[in-house]
Every structure is written in structure tokens, then in C-alpha cells.
Amino acid sequence: MAGGGGNTESGEPEFQIAPMIDVLLVLLIFFMSITSAQVLRIDKDINLPLAPDAKKKEKQSISEGALNVKWVPAEKKAKFNFEGKDYPAIEDLVAIIQRHKDADKSGRYRVIIRGDKNLPAIEVQKAMSVLGQAGLENIAFSALNQ
Numbered sequence: 001m002a003g004g005g006g007n008t009e010s011g012e013p014e015f016q017i018a019p020m021i022d023v024l025l026v027l028l029i030f031f032m033s034i035t036s037a038q039v040l041r042i043d044k045d046i047n048l049p050l051a052p053d054a055k056k057k058e059k060q061s062i063s064e065g066a067l068n069v070k071w072v073p074a075e076k077k078a079k080f081n082f083e084g085k086d087y088p089a090i091e092d093l094v095a096i097i098q099r100h101k102d103a104d105k106s107g108r109y110r111v112i113i114r115g116d117k118n119l120p121a122i123e124v125q126k127a128m129s130v131l132g133q134a135g136l137e138n139i140a141f142s143a144l145n146q
Contacts, residue, residue: 110138
């Protein structure tokens with residue numbers, strides 16, 4: 001009784017490459033979909049401030065949201081973007097962030113504030129105030145360390 005997909009005359013099994021290619025393609029698609037979801041939340045137009053002593057982000061399984069705060073000098077106004085959607089009034093974010101926080105089963109939901117380096121401090125204070133009103137206890141800031 002022969003089995004294993006090998007040549008029964010020589011007695012050595014053959015390596016089946018087709019199933020391996022299928023597995024590799026599935027893994028490739030999986031990692032591409034995860035990466036693209038993370039990249040979509042980052043606004044490339046924001047110039048992050050420089051913080052030479054900043055620590056790298058820990059590799060933890062924390063669910064998090066990204067609050068992009070972009071300064072528009074022509075309008076002298078900050079634009080707020082949370083999870084890829086613009087919000088003209090930052091106060092509209094309170095209920096949305098509360099829903100994200102409540103939906104997180106681990107209870108460790110956090111928001112990363114990605115503020116432009118030219119952003120006035122009052123705008124960062126507004127963002128932190130809204131996150132506090134939403135009951136968020138875990139807030140982080142994004143900066144460049146080089």
C-alpha cells in the first residue's frame with residue numbers, strides 16, 4: 001500500500017510544492033491586509049515633531065486609534081482626523097471614541113495623537129480634553145526620534 005505522494009519504485013517521498021505555494025500566498029495576503037489597514041490611518045502630510053529621547057513603540061497587543069491633528073497655516077486652524085475620517089468639530093469625537101473604547105474587550109484601548117510640529121499647544125490641549133471626556137486613560141504621542 002503506497003501513500004504520501006511519492007514514487008513507490010524508489011521508496012523516497014517527493015516534495016509537493018503546490019500546497020506550499022498556496023499556504024505562502026494566503027500568508028502574503030493576510031500580512032498585506034493587516035499592513036494596509038495600519039498605513040491608512042497615518043496622514044503623510046503631518047510633519048511630526050522631533051524628540052531625540054523618544055522611545056520606540058512597544059510591541060503589545062493593544063487596540064489603538066490614531067488621531068491625526070494637522071495644522072493648516074493659511075486658515076490658522078487645526079484639522080482633526082480620526083481613523084481616516086475628518087471631523088470639523090473635535091467635540092464630535094467624544095461619542096465615537098467612547099464607542100471604540102467600549103468595544104475593546106481588553107479594556108486597554110488607547111489613542112495616539114499625531115500632531116503636526118507647527119501645531120499650537122492649545123490644539124493638542126483640545127485633543128487631550130476630548131479624549132479625557134471620552135473616558136480614555138491611555139494616551140500616547142507620536143514623534144520622530146531622529
